[in-house]
Amino acid sequence: MNLGELALYSIVKIAILFPLVMLSVAYLTWLERKLLGRFQQRLGPHRVGPFGLLQPIADGVKLFFKEDIIPTNADRILFILAPVLSMACALMAIAVIPFGPSFQLFGYDLGRVQIADVNVGLLYIFGITSLSVYGVFLAGWSSGNKYSLLGALRSSAQIFSYELTLGLSVIIPLMAVGSLKMSGIVDSQADGFWNWWILSPKWLVIPGLLGFALYLISAFAETNRIPFDLPEAETELVAGYHLEYSSMKFAMFFMAEYVNMITAASIATTLFLGGWHSPLPLAPFTWFPGWFWFAAKVFVILFFFIWVRATFPRFRYDQLMHFGWKILLPLAMLNVFLAAVGLLLAG
């Protein structure tokens, strides 16, 4: 495959994946509202279209036609830059996620459903997510509003603190596979759910499970979801860092948040739940295509995210910091140690 073909294939893949991701963002909001409604004994959106299915589109149109305000106190450049940065980081992280096995289009073999299989894929994801702090922070700072600033400070400190745990929690697949390449990690989990890293073989069960749990918890914090949604705690901070934003700029933050959720769920799927591999290498399971299994697993995790939102109250800020630094981080370090010992014992 030469450079030109590679670029062409990547563009084709982007052209396929981008609308898909945006569509799933739209319907993730619908899903969340619908599920929250059910959890709270309500109906959720049901007026616009059947089951309220056209609600996200109506929301989008509404946001698009709202007035776009830039406060006089704001730092104009950064104020405009912030939502763009948020959105860009959220979308860029998707580039290395393998959604499915090789596929063909019009007779051409386009390779995996993955835009770029970078050698250091996992590091790439961490790098990009670490950049996403800036979107949030600059939004809060440039608004020239103290509530926004407080929200931004909280959020960046939070993301900062939980990033360490997030990084350490994925150590099992990393150490066992010995590669940072996403495709390599997925390939190592083929042929049945007992090969998934969440249920890693032999001595690795404990670090595998613990790693998955740590990953999920810190992913909640990274995506600013309840119970870690302090940056936008309505009761204290009005709305947090995006207080001053309206119209499409606000929509960008909103979408970035959901894209981040999808990314986090996809990474968990890829690293721990076998990616696009079917849970059993048997007949009825293998009939379904890879992307179906991927979507199913991501859906399960997203459902969990929403479930948690409906169930748990919000942390207090000092509790959040205490939990992150004094409980999760030591656990994550212990997990690294356990993983190393497990690998040694497993040979």
Add this chain to the structure above:
Amino acid sequence: MISLNHYLILSAVLFSVGALGVLLRRNALIILMSVELMLNAANLAIVAFARYPFFREVGLAAEDLAVAGNGMVFVFLVMTVAAAEVGVGLAIIINLYRQRQTINIEIANLLQG
């Protein structure tokens, strides 16, 4: 074609921009940032040297590039040191701000001969 020289000159430019920042600015934080810029310029030079092995001999073997890992380790350690330096530096700057309500090094200048 991009050669080693291109990278070296770029790193020299960045390094001297950083150095000028240290000399021109009076805000302690910006001076610290300028120093970071200098350190990264130096890192760029090291990585460039590692990629373009510099030998007198005309024939170059691919093994020479393997030796270059050496430079990578150094860059890695420089980044660590820089991070430590920034951590300590910010603490010192915060301490100064608490004492004086300024971080301008011309205003905070009691120590004079």
Add this chain to the structure above:
Amino acid sequence: MTSIQIPELSFSLIAPELILCTAAIVILLVDLYVKNVERINITLLALIGIVLAFFSAGTLYGASELAFSWLIIRDDMSVVIDQIFLIGAALIVLMSHHYSERYHFPYGEYIVLLLFSTLGMLIISASADLITLFLGVELVSITLFVLTGFEKKSLLSGEASLKYLLLGAFSSAFMVYGIAFIFGMCRTTNLISIGSLLSEDFIGSPLLILGFALLLVGLGFKIALAPFHMWAPDVYQGAPTPITAWIAAGSKLAGFIALVRVFSLPDISFHPLARTWVEGIWWLSLLTMIIGNAGALVQKDIKRMLAYSSIAHGGYLSMAFVSHNDVGLQALLFYLAAYLFMTIGAFAVVIAAGRHGEERRRISDFAGLAKRRPFLAAMMSLFLLSLAGMPPTAGFIGKVWLFGSAIQAQYYGLAIVGILTTLFSFYYYLRVIVYMYMRDEEKEFEAEPLSVSLTLALSLSALGVLILGVFPNTLMKVITNSVIVL
């Protein structure tokens, strides 16, 4: 998965470093987990660690080995220097014990950082690779930035630590850039490999010279050579006095050892580089001697005066690099040891002459000290005379040796400037003595009574100055041997 071959780890060769590191961590944990731990216990723990490290270093004489894949060189020179550093560290711990009682800063952390900075110095003295050298220098610098700012109620201390930090970081950037060019030209950061490369017919590109020059600039900042000395007086004045002493003695010593490692370990005497390098140092040395001594003449603050005196000493010491022979190196090592004792001693007197909340800072504050505290005045006179280079003291022997090496290498001009500036320096050293003995004090000022620890520090440094001055042979022999082995 590729399996990793762990290379041979000869821990016994870095025993002093390991012991020191262990001591620091033990103190850290004790301070953390034991409630209300007495200050004296921490001091004792630190001293035990230092003494153990000292003796374990002593067992390493005659080792002469490269360890840790050529990152560490354990030769006699490194052992001598390690022991000098450890003596200095012990003296500083003793002084700090007294000083911290006066100002109540977090003592556990203070001692831990002090030990870590000593560790950095030991690493510098034993490094055979630019990477370890760089890390050692940074460990020393970063811990000293913090220690300088330890007196958090003092505006001077906070400001001094900021200045030290900004210039220290600035100079590190130069060091890194210099190392980058050296690495680029030699394809290695190992000093011994660089040495063997340079001793062949490897002419090298001018970039190599640029690399060494930048490295010199970086280290020049750390040891306050003349155009890069401007941070020194401010930092010396603002830092807590024991830390001032440690910056003046330990950090400067470490910087010189780093220079020795960089410029003497690789045998570059035949290389065209050597000429450029000697010329550069010649100017730096000259400038440093003149500026240091001239600056010291006009100072009113005792710590600033000692700062300029220490800059001037940097000038004398760098003369050894100009002469670039074995004698120079030996003289350098001897003078460094002597300098350590007299500087630490002088600062110890400055501490002893003060009391809580009030220090004798100005030189005029020392008026009449001889009547009130004759012991302190006598000690101060001893250290100042030694700094000036008067005969019965260590300073005299060191200076003679140093100037002798310059004359032997036929750098007469530099030697003459050295002697002339030394004569000038008598003025400001003697001025303090005159104040102490011949002036009456302006206002009543009773210093704190001497504590055991400070008395110990004072008398040990005085002993060091006198022994090295009267019986220099022992140390001379050790040093001469170690340099020949090299």
Add this chain to the structure above:
Amino acid sequence: MLSAIFFWMFASAACFFAFGVILARNPMHSAVSLVATLIALAGLFLQLHAEFLAWILIIVYTGAVMVLIIFVISLLNLHREEPINLTLARRFGITFVGIFGFMIFVYLFTDSLTGFVYPKKLPAPEEFGSAASLAADLFTRYLLPFELASILLTAAVIGAVVIARKPCEEEEPKE
């Protein structure tokens, strides 16, 4: 060809934002410029096949160090412009003179090399700059510096905490 385009793109971005760092009047703008410079540098690292280092640069510098700096900028409320004692034009002048001086210096030196053959870029071996090769180096030959770096970080953490802590509590005598 493609690599040349990338080089010029990243190099010019790095230069542009480097100037931004030292010329911006608002510290926050300086910091954001530095972030942009570092991202451009990471791009250059990628061009040089130092993949691992490029992402480490992003994660460590932009993700941690710069966030910390930005944090402090907003904590200290440094919106106000600092008094500037040089006109902007003069600053530009000094800056350009300095840079061109140094550039010419380096350029002359590198070009007047005697006995050197200009290094050609070789196809990098598979493991060049990869995480695995760096890790193998770091944990075998460079084990000692690695441990030293950890000591350095410990010392820095202790120091930073002691210095940045509020001064009231520990100044009291410990008894």
